[in-house]
Amino acid sequence: MTIPSLLAEKIRAALAGIADVHPQVTVATDARFGDYQTNVAMSLAKAQKANPRQLAQQIIDRLDVGELCEAPEIAGAGFINFRLKPAWIEQRLAQLATDARLGVPLPARPKQFVIDFSSPNVAKPMHVGHIRSTVLGDALARIAEFLGHRVVRDNHIGDWGTQFGMLTVGWKTEVNRTALAADPLGEMERIYKLISARCKEDPATLDAVRQELVKLQAGDEENLGIWKEMIRLSQAQFDSIYGRLGVRFDVTLGESFYNPWLKDVVEQLRELGIATASEGAWCVFSDGTGKPEDDPFLIKDKDGWRPNPAMVQKSDGAANYTTTDLATLEYRIKTWAPDEIVIVTDGRQQLHFQQFFAIFRRWQPELLAKVRLAHVWFGSILGDDGKPFKTRSGETIKLAELLDEAEERALQLVAEKNPDLPEAERREIARIVGLGAVKYADLLPNRQSDYLFSWEKMLSFQGNTAPYLQYSYVRIRSIFRKAEGARAGTTVSLTEPAELALAKKLLQFGEVLPQVLDDYRPNQLANYLYELASTFHSFFEACPVLKAEAATRDSRLLLCEVSARVLQQGLALLGIEVPERM
Numbered sequence: 001m002t003i004p005s006l007l008a009e010k011i012r013a014a015l016a017g018i019a020d021v022h023p024q025v026t027v028a029t030d031a032r033f034g035d036y037q038t039n040v041a042m043s044l045a046k047a048q049k050a051n052p053r054q055l056a057q058q059i060i061d062r063l064d065v066g067e068l069c070e071a072p073e074i075a076g077a078g079f080i081n082f083r084l085k086p087a088w089i090e091q092r093l094a095q096l097a098t099d100a101r102l103g104v105p106l107p108a109r110p111k112q113f114v115i116d117f118s119s120p121n122v123a124k125p126m127h128v129g130h131i132r133s134t135v136l137g138d139a140l141a142r143i144a145e146f147l148g149h150r151v152v153r154d155n156h157i158g159d160w161g162t163q164f165g166m167l168t169v170g171w172k173t174e175v176n177r178t179a180l181a182a183d184p185l186g187e188m189e190r191i192y193k194l195i196s197a198r199c200k201e202d203p204a205t206l207d208a209v210r211q212e213l214v215k216l217q218a219g220d221e222e223n224l225g226i227w228k229e230m231i232r233l234s235q236a237q238f239d240s241i242y243g244r245l246g247v248r249f250d251v252t253l254g255e256s257f258y259n260p261w262l263k264d265v266v267e268q269l270r271e272l273g274i275a276t277a278s279e280g281a282w283c284v285f286s287d288g289t290g291k292p293e294d295d296p297f298l299i300k301d302k303d304g305w306r307p308n309p310a311m312v313q314k315s316d317g318a319a320n321y322t323t324t325d326l327a328t329l330e331y332r333i334k335t336w337a338p339d340e341i342v343i344v345t346d347g348r349q350q351l352h353f354q355q356f357f358a359i360f361r362r363w364q365p366e367l368l369a370k371v372r373l374a375h376v377w378f379g380s381i382l383g384d385d386g387k388p389f390k391t392r393s394g395e396t397i398k399l400a401e402l403l404d405e406a407e408e409r410a411l412q413l414v415a416e417k418n419p420d421l422p423e424a425e426r427r428e429i430a431r432i433v434g435l436g437a438v439k440y441a442d443l444l445p446n447r448q449s450d451y452l453f454s455w456e457k458m459l460s461f462q463g464n465t466a467p468y469l470q471y472s473y474v475r476i477r478s479i480f481r482k483a484e485g486a487r488a489g490t491t492v493s494l495t496e497p498a499e500l501a502l503a504k505k506l507l508q509f510g511e512v513l514p515q516v517l518d519d520y521r522p523n524q525l526a527n528y529l530y531e532l533a534s535t536f537h538s539f540f541e542a543c544p545v546l547k548a549e550a551a552t553r554d555s556r557l558l559l560c561e562v563s564a565r566v567l568q569q570g571l572a573l574l575g576i577e578v579p580e581r582m
């Protein structure tokens with residue numbers, strides 16, 4: 001059990017007969033006043049119109065925490081502060097050292113997750129925007145699994161839609177086979193752009209595009225063959241990027257997988273009166289049950305609230321992204337009976353998800369009764385100029401090229417830092433550092449904020465970066481190499497403030513990790529790891545390890561060893577590897 005849960009349980013017992021609540025215990029905001037705190041007396045006093053400090057005293061009088069804490073103290077308006085006893089920290093740390101889960105508790109009941117992430121579009125190179133979905137979704141999946149939950153990782157690739165009309169015309173008339181072999185996604189993107197531009201001025205091309213699309217939708221063999229080939233070529237390139245990033249999926253059910261259900265979805269929505277006819281299309285409007293400000297089918301302009309409907313069938317009879325997502329959600333719930341469905345995309349799709357979740361709730365509320373639905377959205381990556389990150393010539397940056405550049409830049413750094421390493425090892429370290437830097441820079445900011453992409457910053461060995469954390473790990477490992485046979489002890493004795501501070505930080509790993517899933521924010525883990533590394537460095541500066549006398553040395557080595565393990569495990573949960581040297 002984590003320390004906050006342990007304290008919460010004790011407080012709950014002390015409250016017997018006074019109130020039945022689940023007290024919140026958090027890490028103290030100011031270490032001078034203690035290690036943990038609770039505001040339970042304040043919130044209870046408010047509800048019972050009592051004096052919070054008196055209530056706090058009453059709780060303390062009945063509280064039995066002598067084994068783990070010094071006498072609790074009341075602070076401010078009625079906070080109760082707890083300071084852990086060194087002897088108890090020693091005992092917990094010794095346990096942590098033998099715990100393969102590093103203090104991370106298993107859930108009482110494992111949950112089933114479906115995580116929809118990455119989800120790039122066929123015939124288009126994955127661009128820098130897809131990195132956030134891929135890296136965030138992968139980290140969430142790793143964390144959920146480590147926490148003991150079951151996860152289905154679903155890559156909902158965009159493999160259907162009107163773009164295939166243009167692509168098919170381009171494929172039949174313009175494709176350059178040599179270019180296609182060399183860079184399939186680049187060539188498919190080229191023919192798409194070419195035909196799309198031509199459509200604007202040439203009605204005959206537009207007509208051809210429509211016909212090819214109709215043929216594809218009707219199951220024409222030739223067009224289906226071309227479409228499948230485009231998917232195959234795209235998937236091969238996606239897979240090469242996933243391989244580099246160490247990202248895997250359990251299923252890849254693209255949009256086209258749901259085609260057989262779409263007619264039926266629209267029909268049901270029509271029969272239930274959820275979708276109504278509007279200029280030849282079928283749309284969903286507000287049902288007027290919610291507050292306008294929470295109603296995704298209303299939008300405000302100078303004249304007040306006006307309808308902002310979601311289309312589920314276009315006037316030409318074709319279904320769209322919303323229809324597909326409705327069918328997708330139904331399939332996922334019926335197939336995996338998940339507790340949580342998490343979809344990771346950029347913030348521009350917020351309205352789409354609000355509308356489609358609302359439609360589903362009106363359509364099949366009973367299916368949603370037990371599911372937590374989350375659109376986990378993120379902001380944009382910006383260039384130096386504060387505008388969306390582009391190449392100098394204004395083109396979107398391709399993910400594969402970005403990863404190449406990351407490895408190359410890291411290689412230069414490694415070569416400078418460690419010129420004696422053999423070439424192959426240097427390259428391997430550069431791979432780990434370069435990819436780690438890109439992933440970490442992406443995971444560190446609050447996901448909903450935009451962030452400035454900066455090679456200098458993300459590859460720096462100072463500050464809150466992957467190289468800094470990786471280097472911290474390497475430094476700890478080198479302690480063990482430096483003294484042949486140096487081995488962590490099995491008992492701990494903590495006397496220096498820096499030792500205690502480090503031990504307490506280590507004990508927090510199991511508290512921080514479950515919180516990441518509350519609001520799907522891996523940045524909380526990133527920040528924890530940075531604090532841990534900084535706490536480790538302060539300890540290492542203040543407390544000699546190898547030069548200390550035997551008992552102290554072994555205890556400090558144990559602190560070192562657990563620190564390395566938590567850093568390695570924490571980074572692994574963010575999808576980041578560590579080198580053994582750098």
Ligand code: ARG
Binds near residue numbers: 116119344
């Ligand atoms: N293919 C979409 C894109 O590139 C993302 C799909 C996300 N998943 C979903 N179920 N809508 O933006």
